[in-house]
Amino acid sequence: MGGIVMALGLDVPLSGVLVAVVPVLGVCVMLIVRKLRPMFRTMQTRLDTVNRVLREQITGNRVIRAFVRDEYEQGRFRTSNTELTDVALRTGNLLALMFPVVMTVVNLSSIAVVWFGAHRIDSGGMQIGDLTAFLAYLMQIVMSVMMATFMFMMVPRAEVCAERIQEVLGTSSSVVPPVAPVTELRRHGRLEIRGAGFRYPGAEEPVLRSVDLVARPGEVTAVIGSTGSGKSTLLGLVPRLFDATGGEVLVDDVPVADLDPALLARTVGLVPQKPYLFAGTVASNLRYGNPDATDDELWHALEVAQGRDFVERLEGGLNAPVSQGGTNVSGGQRQRLAIARTLVQRPEIYLFDDSFSALDYATDAALRAALGRETSEATVVIVAQRVATIRDADRIVVLDEGRVVGTGRHHELMADNETYREIVLSQLTEAEAA
Numbered sequence: 001m002g003g004i005v006m007a008l009g010l011d012v013p014l015s016g017v018l019v020a021v022v023p024v025l026g027v028c029v030m031l032i033v034r035k036l037r038p039m040f041r042t043m044q045t046r047l048d049t050v051n052r053v054l055r056e057q058i059t060g061n062r063v064i065r066a067f068v069r070d071e072y073e074q075g076r077f078r079t080s081n082t083e084l085t086d087v088a089l090r091t092g093n094l095l096a097l098m099f100p101v102v103m104t105v106v107n108l109s110s111i112a113v114v115w116f117g118a119h120r121i122d123s124g125g126m127q128i129g130d131l132t133a134f135l136a137y138l139m140q141i142v143m144s145v146m147m148a149t150f151m152f153m154m155v156p157r158a159e160v161c162a163e164r165i166q167e168v169l170g171t172s173s174s175v176v177p178p179v180a181p182v183t184e185l186r187r188h189g190r191l192e193i194r195g196a197g198f199r200y201p202g203a204e205e206p207v208l209r210s211v212d213l214v215a216r217p218g219e220v221t222a223v224i225g226s227t228g229s230g231k232s233t234l235l236g237l238v239p240r241l242f243d244a245t246g247g248e249v250l251v252d253d254v255p256v257a258d259l260d261p262a263l264l265a266r267t268v269g270l271v272p273q274k275p276y277l278f279a280g281t282v283a284s285n286l287r288y289g290n291p292d293a294t295d296d297e298l299w300h301a302l303e304v305a306q307g308r309d310f311v312e313r314l315e316g317g318l319n320a321p322v323s324q325g326g327t328n329v330s331g332g333q334r335q336r337l338a339i340a341r342t343l344v345q346r347p348e349i350y351l352f353d354d355s356f357s358a359l360d361y362a363t364d365a366a367l368r369a370a371l372g373r374e375t376s377e378a379t380v381v382i383v384a385q386r387v388a389t390i391r392d393a394d395r396i397v398v399l400d401e402g403r404v405v406g407t408g409r410h411h412e413l414m415a416d417n418e419t420y421r422e423i424v425l426s427q428l429t430e431a432e433a434a
């Protein structure tokens with residue numbers, strides 16, 4: 001072929017080979033990379049799905065066994081795993097193609113150089129040394145292009161990963177810390193909720209509509225309402241787990257949104273409906289809100305929370321291990337530890353979200369009596385389903401579908417509030433309720 005080229009007078013300069021090789025390599029790599037990018041995106045999403053399914057299955061292990069859904073779950077894992085394997089294989093195949101393509105272009109270019117060079121040497125227009133040197137240079141350049149190619153191989157995946165990390169980092173918190181926070185409070189613990197409304201992001205209906213509530217120090221304010229009426233949501237507004245979408249939440253006449261977050265956390269002690277304990281010991285969990293508490297303070301809090309007996313029986317007492325989430329203690333024990341944890345913190349405002357639900361009646365009564373003595377100066381808000389838990393409260397707020405439908409003491413509400421009467425009579429007889 002070289003002979004023909006020479007005969008035709010097409011004396012290709014060797015640098016021409018170089019000029020041709022680099023764009024050809026570039027185009028090949030770009031084509032492959034363009035196909036790879038969407039595949040990597042799919043692969044990351046499917047990897048997510050496999051992780052989610054696996055996580056769910058490990059956490060929900062007992063439910064799966066109780067419902068004998070092993071086969072169904074195996075199928076679910078198989079499906080998501082096959083989908084991942086599928087796209088991973090296709091991506092792998094394309095990636096595997098990259099190397100041979102690059103090598104083919106490189107080797108073809110060497111052949112071309114040797115071919116054209118040989119004819120020039122033959123005709124005396126070039127020295128052998130020049131050709132060898134040219135080949136060495138060509139290899140160096142092509143090798144660099146190859147290195148760049150391998151970099152490019154990683155670019156699509158890195159790009160997709162970076163986008164996803166950016167998504168997480170770019171999500172701003174809906175609860176914004178105040179610019180000029182109030183760092184001093186009178187610290188009496190007066191809580192006032194004024195016309196508060198709340199709608200969960202993406203939800204159509206608001207969960208709370210124009211809720212008013214005042215809780216004063218030294219008083220017990222109770223909130224009662226059917227499931228889903230918005231009780232937990234209402235309590236969540238106070239420590240700013242989320243901000244009200246309307247109205248105001250005031251602690252000692254300062255809007256919580258203007259309070260220093262650390263001060264707010266010290267002032268408000270929430271015992272969540274689903275208490276969570278951290279891996280560690282009983283003591284490390286109790287000291288969560290007050291790291292300087294002494295052992296005596298811990299025992300005292302446990303006594304009030306009716307948890308002293310069972311902690312004493314645990315091996316190690318205060319140093320007994322607690323597993324992640326508190327899964328090695330019973331539901332009622334977990335609730336009592338969560339109550340004790342908040343007592344150790346000594347806030348001005350206590351919020352108990354259905355915190356006595358897992359306790360038997362006797363323990364519930366003993367706990368409330370002890371709690372009454374312990375928190376006689378503090379502001380206490382109790383959310384409960386059980387009428388017995390709240391009937392002695394200084395003020396009962398009846399919540400129905402996110403609205404306050406009544407406020408008063410037990411006998412007042414029994415007399416004139418239909419919703420309250422219904423709730424009470426579903427649990428007690430007319431005589432018991434009187």
Ligand SMILES: Nc1ncnc2c1ncn2[C@@H]1O[C@H](COP(=O)(O)OP(=O)(O)OP(=O)(O)O)[C@@H](O)[C@H]1O
Binds near residue numbers: 233
């Ligand atoms: N994270 C959430 N996203 C969207 N909607 C939610 C969310 N949490 C709760 N809801 C909705 O808000 C409503 C009120 O929920 P909330 O937990 O405040 O009720 P509750 O009165 O505490 O009920 P329960 O007595 O069962 O604890 C429910 O109808 C529920 O559908």
Ligand SMILES: [Mg+2]
Binds near residue numbers: 233
């Ligand atoms: Mg709730």
